Amino acid sequence: MSDYRVGILGATGAVGQKFIRLLEGHPWFNITSLGASSRSAGKTYREAANWIEATAMPESVSGLTVKECEPGQFPDVDFVFSGLDSSVAGKVERAFAEAGIPVISNAKNFRTDPTVPLLIPEVNPDHIDLIKSQSFTEDGSGWIITNPNCVAVPLTTSLKPLFDEYGVESVILTSMQAISGAGYPGVPSLDILGNVVPLISDEEPKIHAEPLKLLGNLEDGKLTHADFPVQATATRVPVINGHMLAVTVGLKKKPGSAEEVKELYRNWKSPIADLDLPSAPEYPIFYHDDERYPQPRMHADAEKGMRTSVGRMRSSNVLDLSYVAMAHNTVRGAAGGAILNAELLVRKKYL
Known part of the structure; x- marks a missing residue:
């Protein structure tokens, strides 16, 4: 090369x-x-x-x-x-x-x-x-x-297998965003230590719009965006690296069980897996069976910070599925x- x-x-x-x-x-x-x-x-x-x-x-x-x-x-x-x-x-x-x-x-x-x-x-x-x-x-x-x-990255990556297999009707999420996402010197210590800030200015409109472009269909040189509503609440939490998302999804086609969806994630193959790109993670989406995971402190740096981690997949009482997703915000998300x-x-x- x-x-x-x-x-x-x-x-x-x-x-x-x-x-x-x-x-x-x-x-x-x-x-x-x-x-x-x-x-x-x-x-x-x-x-x-x-x-x-x-x-x-x-x-x-x-x-x-x-x-x-x-x-x-x-x-x-x-x-x-x-x-x-x-x-x-x-x-x-x-x-x-x-x-x-x-x-x-x-x-x-x-x-x-x-x-x-x-x-x-x-x-x-x-x-x-x-x-x-x-x-x-x-x-x-x-x-x-x-x-x-940096939120649209783990959100859209985690939605991709669901979008392709079942179709997405709607998404509700709360992001718990690390302080490194605010740059340097970042968030004042008296605002964030022992606290959660329930607003990140101008963040939610990007989370609402960008997944629709990312999941859009390109045909004859024209991109048609995906069409489903996204409702986000963006919060800042006292974590250094790793944005965590709590996501609930409505699907067009209903899966048989949460276990079926877990298998979908475990078997999902990246479309660039065969290109041998130096920075590409072996597992762009990694599903954690342990329900305590993923956690930013333990998993944000997985595969040099390039992995999106998913866990806690379960059937939802509202819409169809709920799960958590997490990725390193300044590496994978930037x-x-x-x-x-x-x-x-x-x-x-x-x-």
């Missing part, structure tokens, strides 16, 4: 740092450029970044000079990962795409664009063909893809998911 030269936008932030940690030693992708705000530009990465990852800053990037997030500052990259805040991501990512530099984004700005793939490789790998409908450049060299909200997207794009020859 040829080496790809990679830039990271928003490199000094929490998501940018996660990209750097996860890309250290990657067999395909080499970080050659780092971008951040004007106050960091011109400094070495060691000088500019307040490193918050649990491992040491990689020597391979510590001496790189940070640049402003402008396409002209990134002449030596094959594509960029964007960990930019949504307040600036839209304008910057568009500029890169229009300059012929592909953008693989973690930001929300282009997720609802009908021509931009919102991608979970194990759920909707075919949606990458939406790239062909983008018009950032005349020759198609510049484009954008996005990964979903930087790690974007890296897996890039690997799929390599295999599908978009990179």
Whole structure:
């Protein structure tokens, strides 16, 4: 596999740092450029970044000079990962795409664009063909893809086997979201210690909308969204990593029993299982038979944080099924998911 030269936008932030940690030693992708705000530009990465990852800053990037997030500052990259805040991501990512530099984004700005793939490789790998409908450049060299909200990832992944086998009529869920999802410095300690905050601003609309695009049907270049209501309550809990979801689902076709559904999860096969992607987990969905599981502290880091864990499947007195799902929010739900997207794009020859 040829080496790809990679830039990271928003490199000094929490998501940018996660990209750097996860890309250290990657067999395909080499970080050659780092971008951040004007106050960091011109400094070495060691000088500019307040490193918050649990491992040491990689020597391979510590001496790189940070640049402003402008396409002209990134002449030596094959594509960029964007960990930019949504307040600036839209304008910057568009500029890169229009300059012929592909953008693989973690930001929300282009997720609802009908021509931009919102991608979970194990759920909707075919949606990458939406790239062909983008018009950032005349020759198609510049484009954008996005990964979903950090709750939409475990929710949609856990819904995928049910959606394909039974059809989904409705979903109700409560998310219990880790504090790392708020970035750095995050939630004030006096707000979260020994407490649960029952509102995360602007979170619930993303949870309502994104699974419908992810589970949509792409035909003749046009994406038709799935059609079922989602009602979410997003809460912040005093957990460091791992978003837990309590989900209740109404199904179009009724399963014979909860045990039948457990077997569906145990036997489910990822559509990218044979592509040998470096970041792909062996079990993208892992069903826990022990009813005490999954738990964020025990299972968020499973398979390098790329697994969605499911448990407590049972028949529901309201709708049809209830279960819990959990995934690492800053790995599977952010930087790690974007890296897996890039690997799929390599295999599908978009990179």
